[in-house]
Amino acid sequence: MSVQRRLNLGFAALVLLFLAFLVVEFAVGGRIRADHDRRADRIAGASLANERVLQQMTDAETGIRGFQLTGDRSFLAPYETGRTAALAALDEVAAGTRDSAVRKMLDRERLVVRGWLDEYAAPIATGAGSELPDRGKQLFDELRLVNEAVGQGIDAELRAEKNSGSQAIRTVTSAAVVLLLSIVAVAYAVVRTARRHLLVPLGKLGRTIRHLAGGDRSARAEPAGAEELRTVAEALNDLAAQTEELLAAEHGRATRAGLRQAVAAELQDLREPSATVHRIAEMVGVAIDAGAVHCVLTIPGTGAIGVRWPAGIPELPDDVVTDLLTGGPGRVKQFDDGAIGVTIGGDADCEAGYLRVSRPGVTAWSDGERRLLTGVGGAIERALRQLTLQYRQARLITELRMLDHRKDVFISTVTHELRTPLTSILGYTEMLSEDMDELSTLQKRSLNAIMRNAHRLHETIADLVLLDRPEAGSEVSTEPLDLGELATTVHTELENAARAKELTVTFEAEECWVMGDRIQLQRALRKLMENAIKFTRAGGSVRCTLTADARTVSVTVTDTGIGIPAEDVPGLFTPFHRAGNAVDQAVQGPGLGLAIVRDIVSDHGGTIAVQSVVGRGSTFTLSLPAVTAPVPDSLPDVLSVG
Structure with missing residues (x-):
């Protein structure tokens, strides 16, 4: 048996x-x-x-x-x-x-x-x-x-x-x-039974396996004994052979990956671009066991850098370079002298370069060596593209900073240069207005036009200064405020302007307490209501309501004006932006009011939103965090009867 x-x-x-x-x-x-x-x-x-x-x-x-x-x-x-x-x-x-x-x-x-x-x-x-x-x-x-x-x-x-x-x-x-x-x-x-017929033969197989585990990839088991054990020994030998092949392939992949990472790391330090490219050529030559390496790379912001490794080997002829660059990026090209090369880049994001290796007396290259060269070329191309992107971003950031600085200088210069003559214009105009009785009707109208436009220019200068306030680092003082009281004050100030256009103004305000800067919030409310009056035709209506709950104070300003086209709504709160229909209808204004309102509301932790239909009017909703009404410092005396 x-x-x-x-x-x-x-x-x-x-x-x-x-x-x-x-x-x-x-x-x-x-x-x-x-x-x-x-x-x-x-x-x-x-x-x-x-x-x-x-x-x-x-x-x-x-x-x-x-x-x-x-x-x-x-x-x-x-x-x-x-x-x-x-x-x-x-x-x-x-x-x-x-x-x-x-x-x-x-x-x-x-x-x-x-x-x-x-x-x-x-x-x-x-x-x-x-x-x-x-x-x-x-x-x-x-x-x-x-x-x-x-x-x-x-x-x-x-x-x-x-x-x-x-x-x-x-x-x-x-x-x-x-x-x-x-x-x-x-x-x-x-x-x-197992000990007598299996353990001894398996001991020999175990010794073979230990040799393999110890690093002796050539160790093989001798098929002997029962049929089953001979089958196991043959399978072990096949497995050892396949393992040896897989380890060799894995070593090649690890070598390629390590070389790609080393090349990418070298390209991160470009303080000395020529030395960096030379080190890359040397690493490729050592890894591939090449006799000569020719490398040309175009570094963003530096230009093309060509190196030869080892030093002293001759340069490549122009026709060889031309032939290599026409091969297309990422493709290994075989030359008549046995050398192989790969093109790197070749477009606007990565200018053309190449990597060429040769080995004296050898014309055959293994698939692993070809994959190694291709992988290194791809790693260099990706690194150069990343460097190109970083270089362009850095240059763009520099240009934007210069533009921002020029903007600051422009606003500062304009406000300074306009304020001085504007002060003189307002001063002399006010002096002339003191003797209005001695002026003719035409002179009076001209004087009023000068005063009106001078004040408009003064307000525009103030808006420019206000928009530049965050960069100036000015501080905003806050205190508990009744927003309903501020809105009532603004409504009273603008009654004459609304009456001049025969507008129906509806105003409803309850006690709404917020934490904020009185001057800034009053300016934001005034600009919202001024816009509603300005963009509403004569005979129209304007409605302003203030409501509050435990968490939010809401200000809603609704008008029956010209409305805002849908395509203009996204840029509505951008400085100097004006809706297309406002420009077509020659409604005056520099386009700064809503940008100022947005900045003031944002500084106070609030939001502003708009809904509008062209020809029917607009609704602006301003929301601010609500606070509890302050308790008076002292209470009135209570008179007792007795």
Whole structure:
């Protein structure tokens, strides 16, 4: 009989014996133990219930006696409870015992309990009184005796159950021990057979595996012994050969990845671009075991840098360079002298460069070496593209900073240069207006036009200064403010302007407390309402409402003006932005008001939104965080009457 057949039979016997052991120990034994425990628990429960019968009847008797002595019906509560509980406990005892003798005694106990309750206790509880007081004592003494007898019978039943259960468990345990000894004997036979016919040959295979694990990739197992072991040895040899190939391939991939990372790292430090490119050429030459490396890279902000490694080798002819650059990026090109090269880049984001390697006397290059050259070229191209992007971003940032600085200088210069002559214009115009009676009608109109436009120019200068405020670093002082009060002030100031255009103005404001700068918030409200009046045709209407809840104060300004085209809404709060229909209808203004409102609202932690329909009007909603109204420092005296 072969080793495999003997082992199969041995393992089959072990499995069958083990299954038999499981069935006997856990299925049969578990069932017997569970049944035994269940019966024992049931009988023990009957014993406890029998004890409760006597306890509950004792409580009932105590209640009856207390009622007899005091006449207080509150003593009957234990009687009522004990009577019900005693009868229920008797039912539990009957359900828990299977012994016929115990059941007969239990019937007697039930009769005694009924007799005591009906003949003695019930008449007393109902107030009729008991004619047989000695009969009650006699029945209760009999109850104690019968209860004790029932308890002894239950205890005997429990002992009998424990004895029978223990005997059954011992029988199952003996069978399990026999099966376990059989398992040990069969296992010993299987182990002995395996040791003689398998372990020695497998030891040789183990030594071969240890040689392979120790780094000896040439170690191979000698196929010998049984057919199964020869198959294992051949499979081990195949696995060792495949592992050797995979490790070689993985080493090549790791080399390529390491070289790509090293090249990318070198291109991050371009303090000396020529030295960086030379180090890259040297790394490629060492990694690929090349005799010569020619490399040309175009560094953003520096220009094309060409190096040769090692130093002293001749430059490439122009026709070779031209031929290499026309090969297309990422493609390895083979030359007649055996050298190979790859083009790097060749577009606006990465100007054309190349990497060419040669090996004296060698014209054949492995696939791994070609992939290495291609991977390095790709890594260099990606790094150069990233450098190009960084260079352009840096240049763009510099240009934006210059433009921002020029903007600041422009605003500062314009406001300074305009304020001085504007002050003179306003001063002399006000002097002339003092003698209005001496001027002609045309001169008066001209003087009013000068005053009006000078004030417009003054307001524009103030808006420019306000827009430049964040860069100037000015501080905003805050205090609790009633926004409704500020809005009322602005409404009063603009009444004349609305009346001049015959506008219907609706104003509703409740007490709305916020934390903010009084001047800035008043300026924001004024500009919102001025815009509503300015862009509403004569005879139209303007509505301003202020509401507040526990968290937010809302200001809504609605007009029936010209509206805002949908395409102009996204840029509405940008400085100098003006809606197209406002320009077409020649509505005056520099386009700074809403930008100033947005900045003021943002500084106060709020938001502003707009809804508009062309030709029907606009609604601006300003929201600010609400605060609790401040408590006055002192309260008025309360006069008492008396």
